Amino acid sequence: MAAASDVKVLGMWSCPYVNRAQLALCIKSIEYEFIEENTLKKSDMLLKHNPVHKKIPVLIHGDKSVCESCIIVEYIADAFDTGPRILPSDAYDRALARFWAAYIDDKWYPLVKVLRQSGDKEERKSLVQKLFEGLILLEEAFIGCSKGMAYFGGDSIGYLDIILGSCLACLRVTEKVVGVELMDPTKAPQLAK
Amino acid sequence: MAEVKVIGSWSSPYTRKVEMALKMKGVEYDYIEEDLKNKSPLLLQHNPIHKKVPVLLHNGKPIVESMVILEYIDEVWEGPAILPKDPYDRAMARFWVKFIDDKCIPPMWKACWSVGEEQEKLKEEAKQGLKFLENEIKGKKLFGGDNIGIVDHAANFIAYWFPITADFVGLQRLMTEEEFPNLYRWADDYCSHTFVKENLPDKDGYIAILKSRYRSIIIWHYLSLINYVTFLVRSPHAFPIYEYEFK
Numbered sequence: 001m002a003a004a005s006d007v008k009v010l011g012m013w014s015c016p017y018v019n020r021a022q023l024a025l026c027i028k029s030i031e032y033e034f035i036e037e038n039t040l041k042k043s044d045m046l047l048k049h050n051p052v053h054k055k056i057p058v059l060i061h062g063d064k065s066v067c068e069s070c071i072i073v074e075y076i077a078d079a080f081d082t083g084p085r086i087l088p089s090d091a092y093d094r095a096l097a098r099f100w101a102a103y104i105d106d107k108w109y110p111l112v113k114v115l116r117q118s119g120d121k122e123e124r125k126s127l128v129q130k131l132f133e134g135l136i137l138l139e140e141a142f143i144g145c146s147k148g149m150a151y152f153g154g155d156s157i158g159y160l161d162i163i164l165g166s167c168l169a170c171l172r173v174t175e176k177v178v179g180v181e182l183m184d185p186t187k188a189p190q191l192a193k
Numbered sequence: 194m195a196e197v198k199v200i201g202s203w204s205s206p207y208t209r210k211v212e213m214a215l216k217m218k219g220v221e222y223d224y225i226e227e228d229l230k231n232k233s234p235l236l237l238q239h240n241p242i243h244k245k246v247p248v249l250l251h252n253g254k255p256i257v258e259s260m261v262i263l264e265y266i267d268e269v270w271e272g273p274a275i276l277p278k279d280p281y282d283r284a285m286a287r288f289w290v291k292f293i294d295d296k297c298i299p300p301m302w303k304a305c306w307s308v309g310e311e312q313e314k315l316k317e318e319a320k321q322g323l324k325f326l327e328n329e330i331k332g333k334k335l336f337g338g339d340n341i342g343i344v345d346h347a348a349n350f351i352a353y354w355f356p357i358t359a360d361f362v363g364l365q366r367l368m369t370e371e372e373f374p375n376l377y378r379w380a381d382d383y384c385s386h387t388f389v390k391e392n393l394p395d396k397d398g399y400i401a402i403l404k405s406r407y408r409s410i411i412i413w414h415y416l417s418l419i420n421y422v423t424f425l426v427r428s429p430h431a432f433p434i435y436e437y438e439f440k
Contacts, residue, residue: 052292052325066284068291078280091268095256102258103242137242 007032008060010046012039016166017069018057023162024076028083070101073162084156093145097152100141101163108134109167112182116174128180132187138164139188146190197222198250200236202229204394204402206354207259208247210346213392214263217341218272260290263343275343289329289336290347297322298350304367305358316367323373326351330379335386345383352380353393361403 007025009032011018025032037046037056049058049065059066059075066075077086088094108131115127145152145160152160168183175182185192197215199222201208215222227236227246239248239255249256249265256265267275276283297319304315326348330336336344345352351368359367370377383389 061281064281066281066288068288071284071287071291074287075280075284078283091265092251092254092256094268095261095265098261098264099256099258102261 006062008035009033010035010037010043010049010058010060011056012037014169015056016170019166019169020069020162021057021059021072021076023157023166024073024086027086027157027162028076028080030076030080030082069166070105070163073159077159085158086153086162087159088145088153096141096145097159100138100145100160103134104138104160104163104167108138112167112171112174116170116177124178128178128182131182132184135182135184135188135191139191142188142191196250196252198225199223200225200227200233200239200248200250201246202227204399205246206350209392209394210349211247211249211259211262211266213341213388214266214275214346216392217275217388218266218270220266220270260294260343260347263346267343273340275346277337277342286337286343289326289344292322292325293344293347293351297326297348301351301355301367302358305355305362305364312364316364319367320372323351323368323376327373327376330375333379334382335379341383341386341389349383349389351376352383354399356380357396357399358403361400362407 007030009018009021009025011021011034013036022032022034035045037043039056042054046056046058047054049060050056050067053067055067057067057069057072059072061075061079066072073086088097111127111131111134115124115131118124118127141160142152145154147154149155151157152164157165171182183192197220199208199211199215201211201224203226212222212224225235227233229246232244236246236248237244239250240246240257243257245257247257247259247262249262251265251269256262263275276286300315300319300322304312304319307315335341336348355368358364368376384393
């Protein structure tokens with residue numbers, strides 16, 4: 001098993017993308033050292049291990065650095081054979097999981113940040129509508145992936161649970177800011193549950 | 194025998210990389226050409242969210258997004274590996290695929306179809322991305338090592354489609370041999386590879402497609418200018434914005 005000193009996560013406590021790495025390591029029962037990064041004053045360590053994007057999270061495993069949260073989660077799934085599977089065992093289900101992760105990161109979740117920062121009433125209305133449309137798609141995805149069980153991953157937390165689950169805290173904050181229940185149980189009852 | 198179909202577009206690098214991957218694995222498939230200006234019920238049924246090509250249909254099940262498709266092909270069929278076996282090497286391959294898709298291709302493509310200050314800004318943005326790739330390919334024949342891998346496929350636009358497009362529109366000094374000698378050499382090695390060479394769209398055919406798109410862009414610029422002048426007094430936000438879809 002990897003010793004805590006072998007595995008480090010460079011990140012920020014409140015960042016959902018960092019939380020993904022932490023969730024995946026916890027599922028695999030991997031001890032790690034968390035190094036809090038000040039994103040306004042990036043450390044030499046961050047610049048050394050992510051010279052391309054200079055962003056968190058970065059997973060450092062021995063002398064190797066892995067960047068980008070979805071890639072980190074897949075790496076953890078591949079590199080450590082402890083604990084339950086993170087990605088589905090079936091190739092088609094894996095393809096679906098990767099598709100939905102990209103949808104969440106590229107199309108759906110970015111709207112949440114824009115909504116939180118928007119002061120324009122009409123723009124907010126339009127963004128909420130788009131988020132609800134996406135939520136309905138994610139609800140369908142959940143029903144398909146979970147196959148009647150509690151998580152996207154079935155009876156245990158899997159890749160999509162990590163990807164979407166890490167966004168929930170920021171989603172809740174945005175709900176308070178705009179006064180709209182975004183994870184609306186009338187629109188997405190299974191997901192809300 | 195498994196039924197494999199590809200819904201694609203003849204000129205699209207994203208479709209071509211899927212076809213190359215299937216051929217490298219020795220997988221037989223039916224190809225269905227899609228008219229992107231008049232999308233078929235088949236495409237809309239199998240990719241209702243993005244409504245884009247390529248779509249791989251395997252025994253009726255759709256897989257969409259070219260990189261997701263390539264990973265699926267690698268996992269399902271035996272044959273030359275598209276992704277490395279080592280977990281860290283796989284993570285690095287995925288990293289560069291995402292980097293090429295997010296940071297290199299969009300500004301390179303958009304630079305071809307913009308002008309003036311906007312074009313200069315896009316050129317600079319693209320060059321920043323290409324510098325990282327130049328460094329990454331140093332000392333390697335291909336991004337995948339001795340064999341074509343997923344990163345080579347991800348960058349196929351840079352190797353073949355971009356030089357033709359840039360030449361056609363007269364875009365200069367974005368990816369020069371002086372500034373990017375290793376990428377230039379890689380592009381040559383990639384395009385000369387047996388499977389790639391046999392599966393690229395012919396240059397003249399691609400240029401014919403560019404000509405028809407170019408006409409549309411010129412018309413849009415002209416109409417946009419008329420629109421802008423007409424609505425200038427009424428509303429400064431009336432300038433039409435168009436999203437030029439590449440895939």
